[in-house]
Amino acid sequence: MDTTREVVIGPGFRIGGGAPLALIAGPCAIESQQHALEMAAALKEVTAAAGVPFIYKSSYDKANRTSVDSYRGLGLSAGLSVLQRVRQDIGVPVLSDVHEVEQVMAGAEVLDVLQIPAFLCRQTDLLLAAGRTGKPVNVKKGQFLAPWDMQHVARKIDTTANPGVMLTERGASFGYNNLVADMRSLAIMRSFGYPVVFDATHSVQLPGGAGSASSGQREFVPVLTRAAVGVGIDALFLEVHADPDRAPSDGPNMLKLADLPALLSQVVAIDAIVRQAA
Known part of the structure; x- marks a missing residue:
């Protein structure tokens, strides 16, 4: 029996508590309104075909960049406006990062899920502000x-x-410019009773690995994804782009949109076996 909490995302959409495996996916950073709408529509089509509940993710501001010259997104106001259009026009829940207490209330007016970035996970005031929404x-x-x-x-x-608390594994620092995903952490965090998410794309990131930018090992995304679903999780987090090599942020570790249908097919099959055995 699944003893994790059930987190209510919206009408008919739950994560945890035995709810179906969900997918949080989208480009790393918002590039434009048109691009966001196109990506959200494409992802909705792929996930609907796979029978996987879907939350659209894209950041209005990537504040934790390697270089001051790195692309950060459209900013709070413009970015939230784009996500509101995605929510209304495409009809999917939306998620984005909040970096400061001052961003939380504006974010809560639009976002279905507020995300706390990894580097800020111990910022008590930010956590409390997000919780109070x-x-x-x-x-x-x-x-x-x-x-x-x-x-x-x-x-x-x-x-x-x-x-409505969910915990996401996204890799741990392993020496310089490298991360390692410890699959034990998924079981450990899930034992606390909170739904657990596995971020496969950031787990293959090589922080600062390209000198003035981060690099990544995209080829290992499917490997870690299959492993994490085999452990038992409540949702997957995948940054996905139609053309990652041309993306302004996190391209080397993003999954190609064309590769998502086959991966989801594998994931659904693995998840069914895990749930049957539980």
Whole structure:
């Protein structure tokens, strides 16, 4: 029996508590309104065919960049306006990062899920502000944290009486310019009772690996994805782009849109076996 909490994303959409495996996906950063609408529509079509509930993810501001010259997105106001159009026109829930307490209320007016970036996962005021909105909050585990330390992070949000906490594994620092995904962390964090998400694309990132930008090993995204679903998770997080090599942010670790249908087919099959055995 699944003992994780059930997080309500919207009407008929749940993550955890035995709900179907969900997908959080989209380009790393918002590039334009037209691009966001096209990507959201394409992802909705692919996930609907696979029978996988879908949340559109794209960042209005990528504040944690390697270089001051790195692309960050459209900014808070313009970016949230784009995500609102995606939500209305495409009819899918939307998720984006909030980096400062001052961004939280504006984000909560548009976003179905507020996401706390990994580097900010211990920022108490940010966690509490996000929790007090009542919106679901997805917290990415810091690359510097042990999985058991995330129970303290989650409990900060619990103090706001917000039941919608999700925890995401996105790899741990392993030497310089490298991350490693420890599959044990998924089981450890899930044992706390919170739905767990696996971020396969950031787990293959090589932070600062390209000198003035991060690099990545896109070819390992399917490998880690299959492994994580085999462990048992509640949702997948995949940054997806039609042409990652031309993307302004995180291209080397993003999955190609054309490769998503086959991967989802594998994931659905693996997830069914895991749930049957549980």
